[in-house]
Amino acid sequence: MSLKKIIVPMLILLSVLLTACGGAPAEPPPAELTKIRLPMGYIPNIQYAPYYVAVEKGYFAEAGIEIEFDYSFETDGVALVGANKLPFAVVSGEQVPMARAQGLPVVYVAAWYADYPISVVSKTEQGIKTPADLAGKKIGLPGLFGANYIGFVSLLYANGMQESDLRLDAIGFNQVEALAADQEDAIVGYSANEPIQLLAQGYEINEIRVADYVNLASNGLLTNEKTIAENPALVRGMVAAFLRGVDDAAKNPAEAYEISKKYVENLSEADDKTQKEILATSISFWQLEKLGYSDPQAWENMNDLLFEMGMIPEKIDISKAYTNEFLP
Secondary structure (H helix, E strand, C coil): CCHHHHHHHHHHHHHHHHHHHCCCCCCCCCCCCEEEEEEEECCCCHHHHHHHHHHHCCHHHHCCEEEEEEEEEHHHHHHHHHCCCCCCEEECCCHHHHHHHCCCCEEEEEECCCCCCEEEEEEHHHCCCCHHHHCCCEEEECCCCHHHHHHHHHHHHHCCCCHHHCEEEECCCCHHHHHHCCCCCEEEEECCCHHHHHHHCCCCEEEEEHHHCCCCCCCEEEEEHHHHHHCHHHHHHHHHHHHHHHHHHHHCHHHHHHHHCCCCCCHHHCCHHHHHHHHHHHHHHCCCCCCECCCHHHHHHHHHHHHHHCCCCCCCCHHHCECCCCCC
16 A cells, blocks of 8 residues: 555544644634614713723624714703613713603613712812802802702702702803803803813812712613613623723723714813823722722612602602612
8 A cells, every 4th residue: 555545544643633622613603793873971072081991992782782973962861761762871870860750761780980970160269168058149050950960959959058059040051251251150060071171271160079978879880670681691791881981991091082082072172181081080080999880879879869859759769770680
């Protein structure tokens, strides 16, 4: 028998044995991505860096998700998720009990902010250093709705004050201009936005942070009971990808800033120092001991506050409004 006739069958046999013993099957082609329109509740902004990072680094794609950012009003996003028209939205904490009180089966599945990111800001010459100093003052805020209003009233309640102790002025989202022009004694805004803008314009300010006085459930990721029941893997993947973005942005703010330029129009032309300070302040509010974890006491406090304010007719079963079961 020739050498060739011996070697060829041996090679074939060796190939079969290797395949049987250790050869892995070829990887299946990637499944089609689930396209998700995600209401953000605000305009494109450096504060959304974790989401931009998670998209750019492929974290959502790894979870089988393709994100389309929708910068519509926060209340629109809550309504769409509550009606199961969309599976997720980015919301502030007060929206969740208010929605459930209206019969919308929404569920908060991942905390983004550890502290409620609202501040009362005034020029130093007003001498407003504590909540008590707000008595009799004219306070400008976007309106009697949303996180600015809820945060401000919680600050009053925590210090034994009422809205009647001062004057609230609904001025829309131009708090910086109103305070600069001395149209208001103080304004209410996001801690990572209005105070930084005013400082950048050269104004000396005092800032009272709501989080220094009261613990409230804050910004995070919302879904609904139907999505949880029918597609828990999607929820888990969405939460994991988002939290990877939060972690990355917090650890690598310079990189997150560069990535955000692709998603935030005119960020490249904006004042770098101011925008980076906004990002740094935002990151300081994300410092949860466990990423994504919802503090039960913060939710109890929010439930109590909304009831006291008359924003919900009765306290809801708050345990159904949030869950920590989808955290990595």
